[in-house]
Amino acid sequence: MRASLLHWYDRSARPLPWRREPRDPYLTWVVETMSQQTRIETVVARLPGFLARFPDVGRLAAADPGEVLAAWSGLGYYRRARALHAAARVIAHDLDGRWPSDVAGWLRLPGVGPYTAAAVAAQALGIATIAVDGNVRRVGARLLGLREPTDADVRRGLAELLLVPGAGSSATPVAGAADDPARVAEALVELGAVVCTPRRPRCDDCPLRSGCAAAAAGDPTRFPAPRRRPRVQPLTLHAWWVTRAGEDGRDRMALERRPEDGLWAGLHGPPWRTEAPAVGTRVASFRHLLTHRRIEAIVWRTPTPPADAEVAWYRRDEALALGLARIDRRALACLDGHGALG
Ligand code: SF4
Known part of the structure; x- marks a missing residue:
């Protein structure tokens, strides 16, 4: 099975820019972090800019937090960027620039979960x-014929099928070898992304078909059973957008820095509140979806920020350079239609 999988991978894998030798822990770690909850096309587009700014872990560790968030702008889920930065500082300062040499070591870094730790290690x-991850869980559940597997079930079952006992047990890369765990790891993700897809698995094109329990059962999409989705909470938020003319004649907008936890933690943006301003003009509204929230966003132009807001004043170009969250950029686009913020 391993040989079929690797043969298929060598012939069919998409030529993504990070799939190259020699493998680099920094690049792999950044890509895996960026790829969580993000489409691969977006990662391909945004990765070069991030690497140009932070080409190695030392440069990332030395950066200002705002600089890292700005480089992450547009990728969403900014908690990942903050954790990446914090982990870079641990590696640079506490580990003297050395990479953790096993899965447990990676797991001790801020923001590194079981998938990322195992992906970088492999x-x-x-x-x-x-x-x-989600792709590998699906492939594993189908291959093994498990309806409700835990991640540990999948890890154990796939390791028995696809890894050579004792292979790659040191931290020495064995790239290109027939038992290369790196290629097995990438091949499983690739198979889940392009062949063993959630709704239409292409079993006729699959290198693992002969050993697949779900294909043998006749209806692979029954595996795994769908997970119950968390309830999406509705929430109405009002953007208090306040501008004033600067001494140079250009408008400034009032932005606050959000607390380190909660929605859009640590990012700059206009004050969003559950109450509308008492005085102001309602400019626009839109619906904004997050994983667990359905936000009705209402944008106001108002003369004063909320009483509890600590704001600073920014030109439009300065605000964009801070790395606004997507909801803030959408709100700004609404204002652009109303002659604001040149
Ligand atoms: S044979 Fe079909 S169900 Fe089984 S792993 Fe391949 S694509 Fe998925």
Whole structure:
């Protein structure tokens, strides 16, 4: 099975820019972090800019937090950027610039969960482990014929099928070898992304078909059973957008820095509140979806910020350079239609 999978991968894998030798822990870690909840086309587009600004872990560790958030702008889920930065500082300062040499070491870094730890360990360090994300969970559940597997079930089952016992057990990469855990890890993710897809698995094109329990059962999409989705909470928020003319004649907008927890933590943006301003003009509204929230966003132009807001004043170009969240950029676009903020 391993040989079929790797043969298929070598012939069919998409030529993504980070799939290259020698494998680099920094690049792998940044890509895996960026790829969470983000489309691969977006990662391909945004990665070069991030790497140009922060080409190695030392440069990332030395950066100002605002600079990192600005480079992350447009990727969403800014908690990932903050954790990446915090982990870079741990590596640079506490580990003297050395990478953790096993999965447990990666797991101790801020923001690194079981998938990322295993993915970097397998892909960049050649350690024999299976990284279980949504794609790999689906492939594993189908191959093994499991309706409600835990990640540990999938990891154990796929390791027995696809990894050579003892292979890659040191931190020495074994790239290109027949038992290369790095290629197994990438091949599983690739298979889940392009062949063993959620609704239309292409079993006829699959290198693992002969050993697949779900294909043998005749209806692979029954595996795994759908997970119950968390309830999406509705929320109405009002953007208090306040501007004033600067001494140079250009408008400034009032932005506050959000607290370190909660929605859009640590980012700058206009004050969003559950109450509308008492005085002001309602400019526009739109619906904004987050994983667990359905936000009715209402944008106001108002003469004064909320009493509890600590704001600073920014030109439009300065505000954009701060790395506004997507909801703030949408609100700004609404104002652009009303002659604001040149
Ligand atoms: S044979 Fe079909 S269900 Fe099984 S792993 Fe391949 S694509 Fe998925």
